[in-house]
Amino acid sequence: MSVSETYYPSEPTAPVVKTSVIPGPESKKQTEELSTVFDTRPVYFVADYEKSNGNYIADVDGNVYLDVYAQIASIALGYNNPALIEAAKSPEMIRALVERPALGNFPGKDFKQILDNILKVAPKGQDKIWSGLSGADANELAFKAAFMHYQAKKRGYGTSFSEEEETTTMLNQSPGSPELAILSFKRAFHGRLFASASATCSKPIHKIDLPSFKWPKAEYPDYKYPLDDNAEYNDAEDKRCLAIVEDILTNWHAPIAAIIIEPIQSEGGDNHGSAAFFQGLRDLTLKYGSLLIIDEVQTGVGATGTMWAHEHFNLSPAPDMVTFSKKFQSAGYFFHDPELVPNYSYRQFNTWCGDPARMIIAGAIAKEVVDKNLIANAKEVGDYLFGKLEELSKKYPTELSRLRGKGRATFIAWDASSSEARNSFLAKMKLNGVNVGGCADHSIRLRPTLTFGKKHADILVATIDKVLSQN
Amino acid sequence: MSVSETYYPSEPTAPVVKTSVIPGPESKKQTEELSTVFDTRPVYFVADYEKSNGNYIADVDGNVYLDVYAQIASIALGYNNPALIEAAKSPEMIRALVERPALGNFPGKDFKQILDNILKVAPKGQDKIWSGLSGADANELAFKAAFMHYQAKKRGYGTSFSEEEETTTMLNQSPGSPELAILSFKRAFHGRLFASASATCSKPIHKIDLPSFKWPKAEYPDYKYPLDDNAEYNDAEDKRCLAIVEDILTNWHAPIAAIIIEPIQSEGGDNHGSAAFFQGLRDLTLKYGSLLIIDEVQTGVGATGTMWAHEHFNLSPAPDMVTFSKKFQSAGYFFHDPELVPNYSYRQFNTWCGDPARMIIAGAIAKEVVDKNLIANAKEVGDYLFGKLEELSKKYPTELSRLRGKGRATFIAWDASSSEARNSFLAKMKLNGVNVGGCADHSIRLRPTLTFGKKHADILVATIDKVLSQN
Structure with a gap:
């Protein structure tokens, strides 16, 4: 049984x-x-x-x-769930609720353990975390890291900002506030805040009336089913979609700092992409110097048969960032490259930097998933x-x-x-x-x-x- | 004692x-x-x-x-704090932690009471709430409400979207994704996500390298101290700053859907504005058809001697939205106009719509502030x-x-x-x-x-x- x-x-x-x-x-x-x-x-x-x-x-x-x-x-x-009820009643939880810390400035002595409990189930190849509060927040934090990384690479990781950059960003103008883009896919859902909504493309109701960033959209494969009976068609569909991605990476008028994609487009209709498509995408990001962000907000935490859905693809190298939320009850992104930590302090920062109460729940979920x-x-x-x-x-x-x-x-x-x-x-x-x-x-x-x-x-x-x- | x-x-x-x-x-x-x-x-x-x-x-x-x-x-x-420890151990809290609901779709039977406990200390004139997760999130949710309201007013509150709007928003293009602006102030801090960072103007480190909306900035009064000895200078400063606001409302190339302002600019240096300045601002928003959003993320919850700092100004009419976070441990915005509820369902929406665990803490804080x-x-x-x-x-x-x-x-x-x-x-x-x-x-x-x-x-x-x- x-x-x-x-x-x-x-x-x-x-x-x-x-x-x-x-x-x-x-x-x-x-x-x-x-x-x-x-x-x-x-x-x-x-x-x-x-x-x-x-x-x-x-x-x-x-x-x-x-x-x-x-x-x-x-x-x-x-x-x-008994394991979560136990976590909810734990002394660590009471403290996290009553003493909500500004985690960036005054982390508690239990914070490392709280993160380690989450990192135990990090996607293959990822060993660091930045914590947020919702799926949209997680994706936008990943966008921030991608934009900072792109510009740091351009000016040299250790090089400081120019006076012109500091002056113009205060006016929301280039070069301090540069024109950079995130490439996402038609039928994608990445959240409903302004940048995440600019990457979202599943239904007009999610976006209409909101000012948006003029970011491009590629096409996500649209397979015929059953997959086994339509292998040739679906292979061609992968190639067609990858060609569109490459065309945008080559010709878009602004640099594409990152591509964001769901391993399975969920709100957009449970659209699947093959391992070959995803590896093709990974190869293109390396070829053109963009980062690859895998949005595992809906697909993560076991429901597809691996802890993270993109692990089905065995991507090489691993994606640059993997965002999570929903079933983990907490949110944020995993990553591994130390240069994705912005080159100066207080760049990826906010008052709370996540919620330790929800992270404790995430750790308890991770433990139960593994133990049982x-x-x-x-x-x-x-x-x-x-x-x-x-x-x-x-x-x-x-x-x-x-x-x-x-x-x-x-x-x-x-x-x-x-x-x-x-x-x-x-x-x-x-x-x-x-x-x-x-x-x-x-x-x-x-x-x-x-x-x-x-x-x-x-x-x-x-x-x-x-x-x-x-x- | x-x-x-x-x-x-x-x-x-x-x-x-x-x-x-x-x-x-x-x-x-x-x-x-x-x-x-x-x-x-x-x-x-x-x-x-x-x-x-x-x-x-x-x-x-x-x-x-x-x-x-x-x-x-x-x-x-x-x-x-004993009152918060009690709240953290309550059965409602255990439920909120273990059964995190999608509050928009499946609210729990205690949700109304949770909100009522917060609304007991709502700013004068406000009787409704939309809940979020952080200060930046609260402000961006308020921006969304403002943009949807602006466009609904333009096309008629009950009028549906045009096919062109639905098509163009999927391409991040106008008219579906219109060019609209939020007016904020130099030295302001409203958060570090992309739209909130576009309204933020306190330090380059908060914004640099992020693509931004090209939104305008007015000037926040810069008073001489002590205030009593510099009344004439400071009055003139109010008028100078209001004239800049009016100039932008009149001449900015895109409509200003809302003005967002802190009652005291906090990250930006604890810059104060007078009651006359704020009433002048309220008058201008009415004259030009913009909404007034008061950002009480740092000033709210009692620390200025009123529950909400803008209550010192006795604004007439009350502001359209008041955002909160930080000392309330939870986040969101208060409002009163039913037309600030977007004209269709699922427009102001996301998976969690806030966090009931943090809202329970907010209610316990509100009660303690009043009782004691x-x-x-x-x-x-x-x-x-x-x-x-x-x-x-x-x-x-x-x-x-x-x-x-x-x-x-x-x-x-x-x-x-x-x-x-x-x-x-x-x-x-x-x-x-x-x-x-x-x-x-x-x-x-x-x-x-x-x-x-x-x-x-x-x-x-x-x-x-x-x-x-x-x-």
Whole structure:
């Protein structure tokens, strides 16, 4: 029996749906109260986290859902996890909450240990960290490091700023505030602050009305599925996309300090790129002197069957920076090159430099993932689940097409026939006790925890079958 | 006896300095170890937060400093505060840490109460909140709201986006990604992400090498001190600066969606603006259709003698948005106009939408500030301290000049004769057991907690006197 079958002994054995509509009346009432002070339009339901357990989330109407969305892909272990409860009650945590330090100026004596607990699961080749607060923040901090590195390389790592640079940056003008770019990809999502939104390209709603940096977009491979039956087409697609990247690196009017890319474009529709594509990208960044930033905000922490999704590609050399957030509950980037530490102090700096409380949680998650072998579990259950979904895909070729994520553990997605069909599917799944999320225009993405088991997969598959059979 | 005299019964009665240099040998050793994984160049010393208490911070060498810098102005109540320890151990906190929700999609049933506890101390006129994670994040979220509001007003609040807007924003081009600006002020500090750094204008090191938005800068008043002796000059200075603002609002080549300003420019040197200046600014924003964002990241939460520093100005109407972070331990912005909620859902949105764990701490701070009347304490102690510093200013007119912050409780600053003199002063203060911070080129800023008492003020003043007498 695999670890997931016994991980949460008091987890519900099946979903419970008590209301005929979702959100139910109590959720609606509480949402209305909340709406007087907070924007509640995106609320699906008001949760009862006390009653949530393992892979099940409860709402205030007594509904209990099998959760394969997991707080927009950001719960690693499940609800009311004993290891995290222990971490939350630890003396280190109390201190981190009560004495929030300015980590750059006055780190506490436990800070090295807190970081080491995270670094134990750093991506292959990375041994340093800079800490932030969210996925967007992590990516923008990585952009900052990339821009500082690009300019330091240009003027010489130890060379100081010119007077002209110091004067012009105060006016937001070049050369102190230079025109440099980050290259990202169509359908990418890297966050919603201004620089990260300039790199984001998945939906207009994320970006519209915001001033943006005029940064270029390359094309991310758009494969035909099943992959095995379309190898030739997909190889050509890799080459086509790499040629576009090279064209931009050669011809863009401003230097490209870094390329940022998701190992699997998640918000953008669970679009996959091959190991060959990623190695090609790595080669191009070396050839043209750009850095490679891998955005593992959604893909990181085990869900694809390796701790970090890009580890599937065995990139050589390792990427320059790897950003993380979501399932790690904390945020930041890993790196290895000492020259990515800016050449003067106080350049990559802010008051808090991250949150030790959230870093303690990250360390506890890392330990649990390793100790309980949860990645092996995700792989085993993911393979099992993928097989079942392949069968369903034959039964419902229109509403369950382009099944993606084979060999990527539980990081699985497929397409519905339209946006309306997808949204209707998601709503019906909730009414049948399963909380699922969508991505892009008409895709469905599975983002269960790492403790998701075959027993949960069976419920999920049966519910999908039930809902699709009612069409 | 005022509250501060008995607030921390087991607080040290005086600083203890055990090492002849700071950082001491153990701090140095631990910093070196930490430097293998983290940028430690800005580290002053490695703290022992377990042994820190009230207004005293301990380091790993056994030194205990009176702390008037307080984690870069971000500790409201002092170290090991009983009310915060209670909040940190509460069941709500355990839940917030272990079940970090996507607050926009799946808020917990306690979220309304968590927000209400914060809103109890909202600035006059504000009754809604949007939550973020840091000061820079709070300001950029406010910028986003301002830009969306500006464009919605232009096209009609209920009008949907045009196809051209949706297409062009995906290419980072106008009209979907319009050229709009935020007006800020020379010497301002609003954060170090890309948009906030574009509004920041205090030091080149904060901005250099980062691509920036070409946003304009007005001038913040530069008063002569003492204020009472220079009323005419300072009035003229207000008018001069307001004329510059009006000129930019009239002539800048892109629309100014909002003005952002600190009630007291903090990183930039503790520069004060008068109530008349701020009301003039409020009038100009109304005349020209810009929003007014007050950045209370450093000035908020009581230290100036009102909960929010801009409340000293009695602005009419209230500002459109007020951002907070630092001493509130949580971040975000307050507002009141329902039309500042973007006209479509999922526009002001991200995975976490803030951190309920930090919001619980904010609520506990708010309650303690009100229950224990800590703002009255800060006023009383601040007036007392200012009087003592005025005396010292006469004794050391060169090294303690332009004393600022009269009537602003403990939010006090002054100038040294040079950057070198200031840095030497700060180092000597540490060697005498007092942790003080600088700002701008050659200013010293006091940022004690709200539980700072006359007994602490006496130690601070005696130490300043001692250090300056050795020059």
